[in-house]
Amino acid sequence: xxxxxxxxxxxxxxxxxxxxxxxxxxxxxxxxxxxxxxxxxxxxxxxxxxxxxxxxxxxxxxxxxxxxxxxxxxxxxxxxxxxxxxxxxxxxxxxxxxxxxxxxxxxxxxxxxxxxxxxxxxxxxxxxx
Amino acid sequence: xxxxxxxxxxxxxxxxxxxxxxxxxxxxxxxxxxxxxxxxxxxxxxxxxxxxxxxxxxxxxxxxxxxxxxxxxxxxxxxxxxxxxxxxxxxxxxxxxxxxxxxxxxxxxxxxxxxxxxxxxxxxxxxxxxxxxxxxxxxxxxxxxxxxxxxxxxxxxxxxxxxxxxxxxxxxxxxxxxxxxxxxxxxxxxxxxxxxxxxxxxxxxxxxxxxxxxxxxxxxxxxxxxxxxxxxxxxxxxxxxxxxxxxxxxxxxxxxxxxxxxxxxxxxxxxxxxxxxxxx
Numbered sequence: 001x002x003x004x005x006x007x008x009x010x011x012x013x014x015x016x017x018x019x020x021x022x023x024x025x026x027x028x029x030x031x032x033x034x035x036x037x038x039x040x041x042x043x044x045x046x047x048x049x050x051x052x053x054x055x056x057x058x059x060x061x062x063x064x065x066x067x068x069x070x071x072x073x074x075x076x077x078x079x080x081x082x083x084x085x086x087x088x089x090x091x092x093x094x095x096x097x098x099x100x101x102x103x104x105x106x107x108x109x110x111x112x113x114x115x116x117x118x119x120x121x122x123x124x125x126x127x128x129x
Numbered sequence: 130x131x132x133x134x135x136x137x138x139x140x141x142x143x144x145x146x147x148x149x150x151x152x153x154x155x156x157x158x159x160x161x162x163x164x165x166x167x168x169x170x171x172x173x174x175x176x177x178x179x180x181x182x183x184x185x186x187x188x189x190x191x192x193x194x195x196x197x198x199x200x201x202x203x204x205x206x207x208x209x210x211x212x213x214x215x216x217x218x219x220x221x222x223x224x225x226x227x228x229x230x231x232x233x234x235x236x237x238x239x240x241x242x243x244x245x246x247x248x249x250x251x252x253x254x255x256x257x258x259x260x261x262x263x264x265x266x267x268x269x270x271x272x273x274x275x276x277x278x279x280x281x282x283x284x285x286x287x288x289x290x291x292x293x294x295x296x297x298x299x300x301x302x303x304x305x306x307x308x309x310x311x312x313x314x315x316x317x318x319x320x321x322x323x324x325x326x327x328x329x330x331x332x333x334x335x336x337x338x339x340x341x342x343x344x345x346x347x348x349x350x351x352x353x354x355x356x357x358x359x360x361x362x363x364x365x366x367x368x369x370x371x372x373x374x375x376x377x378x379x380x381x382x383x384x385x386x387x388x389x390x391x392x393x394x395x396x397x398x399x400x401x402x403x404x405x406x407x408x409x
Contacts, residue, residue: 024317043312044321078262078310078323080372082379083227086261087310089323090368114368 001070001096002036006107006127011035016055021048022069036122041074041115043089048072068100074115081117091115096124105129209239210289211397214352216251218391229255231375235392237276242286245276245293253303253375262310268303270376276338288344289396297336299358304329305371331364332374342394350394358386 003012012035019029019037028050029037042048053067073095078087093113098106107127115123212235219231233251240246249272256265276295278285285291308324340354358377361384363370370380378386 021316026316028316040314040316042317043314043319044323076323077369078307078312078325079369080262080264080307080310082372082381083257083259087307087312089312092368116368 001039001124001126002122003126003128004035006129012126012128014054015057017052018054019050019052021050023049038120039070039072041072041076041089041091043076043078046074046076048074066100066102068098068103070096070098072096079117088117090117093123205241205286207240208399209242209286210399211238212236212350212394213397214350214392214394216390216392218389221391227257229253229257229373233270233376239278239289239291242281242289242291243278245278245291245295246274247276247295247297248273249297249299249376251376253373255373260311263308264305264372265308266303266305266371266373268301268371268375270299270301270374272297272299272336272376274298274336274338276340289342289350290344291340291342293338293340293342295338295340297338297356299334299336299376301332301375301377302329303332303371303374305373328369328371330367330371332361332371332377332380333364334358334361334374334377340390344396348396348398350396352390352392352394354390354392356386356388356390358388359384 003014004010005012013033014035015033017029017032017034017037018027019039020027021040028039039048039050048071050070050072051067052070053065055063055065057063072093075092075094077090077092079090080087091114093110093115096108096110098104098108106129109125109127110123111125112121112123115121214235214237216233216235219233223230231251231253233249235247235249237245237247250270252267252269254267256263258264274295274297276291276293278291278293280290280292304327306325306327310323310325312321312323313319314321335358337357338354340352342350342352344350361374361377361380361382370382372380374380378388
């Protein structure tokens with residue numbers, strides 16, 4: 001998933017970004033600065049949710065935190081790669097949407113719905129006004 | 130990316146085809162009867178005839194016909210036998226490869242004992258079961274193509290021995306099912322057991338084949354061959370694909386496979402029909 005500024009199509013950098021899967025105790029991103037995030041989809045479910053927040057620091061005394069949720073509707077399908085490599089889960093991304101005030105106007109483009117065994121592949125583009 | 134890859138493999142295929150055609154031109158066929166003087170009793174002079182030298186006894190060439198072959202008839206009749214072959218290599222391999230059973234038969238026709246149009250047909254069944262998955266696949270395949278015989282001398286024609294290089298286009302229809310696949314997820318800390326419904330796929334690929342076929346006894350042959358299989362492609366583009374393809378083996382985009390054949394072959398008689406005409 002990659003975030004763009006809609007005004008000039010440049011990559012939108014989030015600061016102090018936290019991302020955690022709903023139902024998991026582990027953080028995927030912890031205070032990161034990033035414009036791309038890679039989210040693991042559940043193998044035996046058709047919707048996966050993530051809790052996110054980023055923080056904008058104005059000065060040493062002032063900062064604002066913006067929480068939002070990402071929800072991904074997907075269809076899992078197992079694929080046997082080979083006897084040696086075993087099975088992996090391919091996914092088809094059906095829909096992506098956001099919950100939270102800050103993300104109300106974000107535009108979602110499903111660039112490549114097929115999530116296969118390719119590392120660092122981009123599937124969803126988000127345009128932020 | 131995908132179209133670029135396919136274009137690359139298409140260029141590779143075109144290049145190999147041109148290479149095979151050029152190879153065919155380079156391997157000029159020289160009949161033994163063209164290059165050697167065969168005496169009436171079938172003996173060949175080893176060194177130049179200087180008037181007093183004799184034919185060296187013991188070096189004997191068995192002529193295809195009792196009469197010398199004339200240039201215009203050097204290649205003989207167009208039809209020079211039809212062959213039906215049964216591969217035994219893959220059935221034997223079933224004992225060692227975890228139960229992947231594959232069986233194939235082939236039919237080809239000898240034209241001038243040089244060109245061999247061929248059709249091959251086979252099937253495969255494979256059901257590997259491990260703790261991590263239960264995969265079942267079966268299907269049919271057909272290959273069509275032609276071979277070019279690199280040896281066409283008198284002995285080869287007498288016994289119909291052949292060293293053949295050729296090309297095939299192959300098609301396979303395969304259905305496959307993945308059950309009880311255990312997927313471990315490090316982040317979600319889950320071990321899910323999932324299954325997929327039966328899928329069907331049409332797969333094509335290209336082969337270059339090299340084969341040696343020798344006569345064991347009259348009308349019965351044995352052949353040993355090697356296949357280089359490349360440019361595998363799904364007829365209907367999909368992210369899901371069959372892991373094993375009948376006639377091809379393990380599938381992956383852009384993969385090149387090597388396969389071997391050991392076949393026993395029956396040649397339908399054809400020379401017997403020609404003999405009465407010669408006796409007239």
